[in-house]
Amino acid sequence: MVEVTFAQLHGWLVAFLWPFMRLSAFIMASPLWGHSSVPRQAKLGLVVLICVVISPTLPPMPDVPIMSWAGFGIMIEQLLIGAALGVVMHVILATVQAAGDFIALQMGLGFATFFSPDTGANTMILARILYMITLLMFLAVDGHLIAIEILADSFVTLPIGMGGLNLDAFDMLARFGSTIFEAGLLLALPVVAALLIINLSLGILNRSAPQLTVFNIGFPMSLTAGVFLLMVLMTDLGRFLKHLFEMGLGFMESLVTAMVPLS
Template identity: 65%
Template sequence: MVEVTFAQLQGWLVAFFWPFVRILAFFGASPLWGHSSVPRQVKIGLALLITVVIAPVLPPMPDIPMLSWASFGVMIEQLLIGIAIGLVMRVTFAAVQAAGEFIGMQMGLAFATFFDASSGTNSAILSRIFYMITLLMFLAMGGHLMVLEALIASFQGLPIGIGRFDPAAFELLVRYGGTIFVSGMSLALPLVGSLLIINLALGILNRSAPQLTVFNIGFPTSLTVGLILLMVLMTDISRFLARLFGNGLAFVHQLIESLAPLPPPT
């Protein structure tokens, strides 16, 4: 008869529970695994599988009873780390969605929206198309594997039970949110600039020839030119996405290093 002591059960729980919490928190916050179409059972099962695989190579766990306030603090610590890493990738994807919003508004497609179950809000059609293209390119470039590698490497830079974080790291994460506007506008600027010139020309035309109705000419013109420019944009979007993913992964490593606790005062 096999007997399991409380000390053995404690050791097993310590070895698997806290890494599982960090990985599951990352899956919940990341744009790929955190999508509403991915069942919860799949997220939990995949997080458990990765935990079992990497558990033998993780640094030693803190000697803390599982049923204690200290253990609860360690769990919150792992949640913060996993969510922070997942938010970096979500911001990276949001930059492309913002570009779709900018372009759609300039093309006159601001009314073309539908309910997005993943975010719980109405999303522009171009924003959704850009998101799906970005997601497919992310998978094609192996970005999901590189993000998982960075997550697993975080257990070395941020071992379980570090006790405290560097507060400057969270400020760095907030500032990274500006990528949504900077990168989004960088992607949308060629189309937005061209369509703005067309709208200005139509405005001048309407003033010089009032019999020409802008609503009859402007919308088909903006939509047609916008679709042509989108086809041109798609020929070079892979280079932009590769640079965007590279910056996002580089920031993940930078964030892990920044979250490391400050050295004790002397």
């Protein structure tokens, strides 16, 4: 008869519970695995699978009871680390979505929206298309595997039970959110600038020839020019996404290093 002591059971729980918290927070916070269309069973199974694979390679766990205030503090610490890394991935994909919003508004497609269940709000069609393209490109270049590798390596840089986090890292994360507007505007700037010039020209034309109304000429011309400019933009989208992915994944590594508590 196989007997399991309380010390053995507690050791198994410690080896899997705290890594499970960091991994589950990352999966739930990331836009790829945390999407509402992904079944909860699939998310849970993926977290368990990754946890089983990386648990034997982790540094020794702290000798802290799970059912204690210290154990609860370690659990919150792991949730914060995983959620912070997942937010970085959100920023990467939201950058292209913001660019789609800027372009759609300038093209006159602000009314072309649909309800997005993952955000719980209306999303512009063009922004959603660019979002899906970016997500597929992220999968095509194995960005999801690199993100999981960075998360697995974080257990070496940020071992469980290290005794606190450097709060300056969360300030870095908040400042990194400006990438959504900065890089998103840079991506949309060629199309937005060209459409702005077209709209200004149509405004001058309407003042000189009032019979040429904006509704008769402006909307069709803006839509036609916008579609053509989007075709031109797509030829350089791959280079932009490569730089965006490199910047985002590099920031994930920098964020992990910045979370190391000051001695």
